[in-house]
Amino acid sequence: MHRHDTYAIGVTLGGVQTFQYRGASRVSLPGQVIVLHPDEVHDGGAGTEAGLHYRMIYLEPSLLLRGLGEGGAGLPFVRQPVFSDPELRDELLSLLGPLDQGLEDLAADALVARIARGLARHAGQPLKPLGPLALRQVERARDYLEAHALEAVRSEELEDVAGLDRFTLYRHFRRAFATSPHRFLLMRRLGQARTLIEAGEPLAEIAAATGFADQSHLTRHFKKAFGLTPGRWAGLTGAGQA
Known part of the structure; x- marks a missing residue:
């Protein structure tokens, strides 16, 4: 039994994952998402002799709160630690797949923002509307990405160009161009x-x-x-x- 001071969020890839959490025995099957909250005691292991394969990200609560942005009403609490959500699962795996290559800044920003919105949804915690679109700011960011597409653009650079913090920029960029800054750069x-x-x-x-x-x-x-x-x-x- 142990605990973390971060959120632990992951996906079971193979085998059966069993663990004790909040006074009950839990089971996660391949393709299911697991969310463990900070400071909650738990254990974990393979439920069968076939073994276990999973991937996990450990996310600072303060970073998750920033990912929610102004629309968030505090850190989300997801009561069910195991659930099926193909969209959130695929978003996690698309960025956590090549773990040996690490994540570029913009990819990490996108991952945090997507996780934050996914957890808020499962916590039944609706986010406030975005408000007026910051079109000029996101156009500056888009033009910068276009001009520096072959470079490793850092989040701080884009914040300076747009005059918005990275998570606010992410939400406005998606609203304006139907994609994230990272995906735009990648394409x-x-x-x-x-x-x-x-x-x-x-x-x-x-x-x-x-x-x-x-x-x-x-x-x-x-x-x-x-x-x-x-x-x-x-x-x-x-x-x-x-």
Whole structure:
């Protein structure tokens, strides 16, 4: 039995996860989301001999509160520690999948904001409306991302450009452009990568030139965005052929 001073939020990937939490025995199956609140005593382990595979993020309460923004009414309390939520599960796994590569600033901001809204929803804690759209500020942020798409843009840079804190910017950016700053940046990089693929450049060099950690990192995002691998795209476009 132990406790954390953070929220523990994760997804069971394989096996059966069992744990004691708030006076009861809990079970999480593959694909289910787990939310443990700060300072709540719990244990955890595999429920069968098949073992257990899961991923977890430990989130500071103060950061979660910032992620909720002005619309939040305090930290959310989710009474059911295990639940099914395909949207929240997929958002967690899309960013927690390549753990060895870490998270860029803008990706981490998006993850915190999505988790905050997901937990508020499961806590039955509606958020206040966003208010008037900060269009000029988010347009400045968009233009900056467009101009620096191949660089590792830091959250502080974008805050200075837009004149908004990162989580307020995230919410206004999504409202204005139907995507997050991180996703916008990623699609600019993938567009440039596609152009270089069509020009016949080596994939490893393309990955390095367009801001991806390596070729596998590029391939994963390329396939998710366009439905096929960079190699397949090269073949279809005749890249490198005389």
